[in-house]
Amino acid sequence: MKLGYLGPEGSYSYTAAKYYAPNHMLVGMKTFKEIITAVEEGKLEEGILPIENSTEGAVTQVMDALMKTETSKIQGELILRVRHNLLSIGEAIEEINYVLSHPQALEQCREFFAVNYPHMTLIPCESSSTACQIAKEKGRQYAAIANSWAGENNGLKTLCKDIQDNVNNQTRFIIIGKESILPTGKDKTSIAFSFHDDYPGSLYSILKEFAEEKINLTRIESRPAKIELGKYIFYIDFQGHQKDTRCQGVLNRIEKNINKLKVFGSYPIGRIY
């Protein structure tokens, strides 16, 4: 089984992939879009993608790309405690002027740099493990934000530990593939929908259906539909499997009030690592 992740080895996505599927063949890729396309085209059986973070919220790039998928489903999820470190080839923090990492990781440490090292320039790159490679090549003025394993793997030293702005920084990852997962009794379902027209109570009419069946929502997000200002796509995660009678009933009823319902999949509720 091949599982695509945002590479190279040592990224947070790599750590998440190792927890999810220790025996799969892990394939490091350059972008989230590349992973989704490879799964859609059947070149990879599965792909792992960050979808939301407890500090920064939605990973919007992944959410928008998911909306365009045709054959992939969400097959699983896991939550990773993300602890960032400042890593460099040199030993003196005073020498550092440039800090590299994935944009999500930079955002999760923004306050730390604003307060402690406002002169440092934050530079986005493809992943935290790519940041380690670049920091190694560029030398003592450069540092990477990554996990310490990625740093050690590239010969970098840890100059500062736990630099994330939120002590409980967690990222939720989803696993996509082509399989439909059967109910386990502890499942979650992810859907997205938009409305034909904007009318009072439109969103309420959908939420009411879940409330009346006592189905717990675990996430609600909106993203621009990218048609015109004021048009949105709503994303909802709820507890239960799409094959459960109550969930099926809700999905059938809400379908009548909305433009297009996309069911990304039902999958077992994930663990925290």
Ligand SMILES: O=C(O)C(=O)C[C@]1(C(=O)O)C=C[C@@H](O)C=C1
């Ligand atoms: O750059 C990495 O190491 C990644 O795996 C990406 C990523 C993300 O995009 O959210 C994964 C987890 C953390 O939230 C920070 C970065």
